[in-house]
Amino acid sequence: xxxxxxxxxxxxxxxxxxxxxxxxxxxxxxxxxxxxxxxxxxxxxxxxxxxxxxxxxxxxxxxxxxxxxxxxxxxxxxxxxxxxxxxxxxxxxxxxxxxxxxxxxxxxxxxxxxxxxxxxx
Numbered sequence: 001x002x003x004x005x006x007x008x009x010x011x012x013x014x015x016x017x018x019x020x021x022x023x024x025x026x027x028x029x030x031x032x033x034x035x036x037x038x039x040x041x042x043x044x045x046x047x048x049x050x051x052x053x054x055x056x057x058x059x060x061x062x063x064x065x066x067x068x069x070x071x072x073x074x075x076x077x078x079x080x081x082x083x084x085x086x087x088x089x090x091x092x093x094x095x096x097x098x099x100x101x102x103x104x105x106x107x108x109x110x111x112x113x114x115x116x117x118x119x120x121x
Contacts, residue, residue: 005073006068006071006073007033007073009068010029011025011026011029011064013065016061016064016065017057017061023052023055023057023060024048024052026057026060026061026064027044027048027051027052027060028048029064030044030060030063030064030067031044031048033067033073033074034063034067034072034073034074035072035073035074035075037072038066038067038070038072042059042063042066043055043059044060044063
């Protein structure tokens with residue numbers, strides 16, 4: 001990736017272990033900027049509240065550092081827009097096929113209620 005797509009570090013390395021930087025602030029930054037595959041690999045995918053409750057700050061700090069060392073940031077918004085457009089084109093094709101009338105394979109036949117001689121209740 002190019003350097004322009006990598007955001008600057010909002011937290012200094014000295015401040016990461018101090019209580020001045022919260023787990024929530026670190027986790028929201030990582031989840032907003034990291035690639036979904038990176039989040040799955042680190043175990044940080046899911047709701048922020050659930051992750052904060054389950055993980056220690058050390059693991060979130062390590063994921064923050066790994067994010068910058070590996071450079072696995074989200075793609076640019078233009079790339080995502082192109083992917084969405086192509087997926088919409090492929091999704092609309094089967095919908096047009098479904099709109100055609102399908103032949104009736106069977107008809108439902110209901111039996112009449114009995115007169116309590118043939119069908120007992």
